[in-house]
Amino acid sequence: MRNILVTGGCGFIGSNFIHHMLESDIECNIINLDALTYAGNMENLEDVPHSSRYVFVKGNICDRARVNVVLLEHDVHAIVNFAAESHVDRSIKDSSEFVNTNVVGVRVLLDAAIKHKIRKFVQIGTDEVYGSLTEQSARSVETDMLAPRSAYAASKAAADLLALSYYHTHGLDVSVTRSSNNYGPYQYPEKIIPLFIIKILREERVPVYGTGKNMRDWLHVMDNCRAIELVLNEGEPGKVYNVGGDNEIRNIDLTECLFTLLGKGDHWSDAVVFVADRKGHDWRYAVNSNRIHNELGWYPQKPFADGLRDTVEWYKENRSWWEKTI
Numbered sequence: 001m002r003n004i005l006v007t008g009g010c011g012f013i014g015s016n017f018i019h020h021m022l023e024s025d026i027e028c029n030i031i032n033l034d035a036l037t038y039a040g041n042m043e044n045l046e047d048v049p050h051s052s053r054y055v056f057v058k059g060n061i062c063d064r065a066r067v068n069v070v071l072l073e074h075d076v077h078a079i080v081n082f083a084a085e086s087h088v089d090r091s092i093k094d095s096s097e098f099v100n101t102n103v104v105g106v107r108v109l110l111d112a113a114i115k116h117k118i119r120k121f122v123q124i125g126t127d128e129v130y131g132s133l134t135e136q137s138a139r140s141v142e143t144d145m146l147a148p149r150s151a152y153a154a155s156k157a158a159a160d161l162l163a164l165s166y167y168h169t170h171g172l173d174v175s176v177t178r179s180s181n182n183y184g185p186y187q188y189p190e191k192i193i194p195l196f197i198i199k200i201l202r203e204e205r206v207p208v209y210g211t212g213k214n215m216r217d218w219l220h221v222m223d224n225c226r227a228i229e230l231v232l233n234e235g236e237p238g239k240v241y242n243v244g245g246d247n248e249i250r251n252i253d254l255t256e257c258l259f260t261l262l263g264k265g266d267h268w269s270d271a272v273v274f275v276a277d278r279k280g281h282d283w284r285y286a287v288n289s290n291r292i293h294n295e296l297g298w299y300p301q302k303p304f305a306d307g308l309r310d311t312v313e314w315y316k317e318n319r320s321w322w323e324k325t326i
Helices: 012-024 064-073 088-093 096-115 151-170 192-201 221-234 251-261 290-296 304-317 319-323
Strands: 002-007 028-034 054-058 078-081 120-126 174-179 181-183 206-209 215-220 240-243 248-250 272-275
Touching: 002 012, 012 028, 012 221, 028 064, 064 096, 078 096, 078 221, 088 096, 088 151, 096 120, 096 151, 120 151, 120 221, 151 174, 174 221, 181 221, 181 304, 192 206, 192 251, 192 304, 192 319, 206 251, 215 221, 215 251, 215 304, 221 240, 221 290, 240 290, 248 251, 251 304, 304 319
Parallel strands: 002 028, 002 078, 028 054, 078 120, 120 174, 174 240, 181 215, 206 272
Antiparallel strands: 215 248
16 A cells, blocks of 8 residues: 655645545555645545545644654655645735745655655646746746746745755655646635635626636646646656646636526626736736646546536535635
8 A cells, every 4th residue: 555645635626636546546545634724624525534545634734843743654655745825816915824835835845755765746836837928828838937926826936946956956756747727626715716606606796807808727626636646656757747728718708607607697797897907917827738648648538618517516516615614
């Protein structure tokens, strides 16, 4: 059996990854280390604690002593680091926690990985480190210069570079994934898709930044989980893997889709209020995923229309989950 430490496993992507791995790989045990900040929710994994292959440990990745004890006690073979502060709006108001968790916390994990001879370290990154693209720009590739434009993106870029430096300096088997915007179940409702679904369900006005023409590429969270599993098992040390959904859409068009799926598409624009744009709002993100296509054979499987419909249904059916988070 292989013991995998998943940090931030009570968050959105981390909890979906734990569900995926327990089903996909019967030869692994999962140790979930999570600080249970505002976005960490034990209910995301309420059906998992009965598994003999899952252990939850409360703790912060910045706590060096705690991290070392967990790695020692559970004989950890691999680390997949999802733990991060991730909401750009919060980083605009106060960047301190972003630097602390996303940079200092990653350093603690990397030092512990060297100390305990961890066999594989996967750092979960973001497409935002590449900066803002124009509508005419080619999609970002892994060798592009990093050009983060928010404290969140800058802290994630620093984490990626720090992790890769431990490969070059210490020989730690590190791989980095950079995915486009994820969507799906268990996403904390400060992000656009769950936020808008909930506001539409509650018949509240939906706030759209600026003109709503900013573009994002959307990837279903379970497609991302499959990609991360591949990188964990087969990713080349020292490499970065972009993970894109090939579903670029303007925010305003996404908003219309959500109204339509919720049966309120006839006069959807009447319920939209355009608000002052976010400071430094990036225009477009899009990644080229040819490397992971060609080297690991990964392709997204969930069509965006199906995934978005399923996500809307999940939030409709799990009102009690999101009512506790807002």
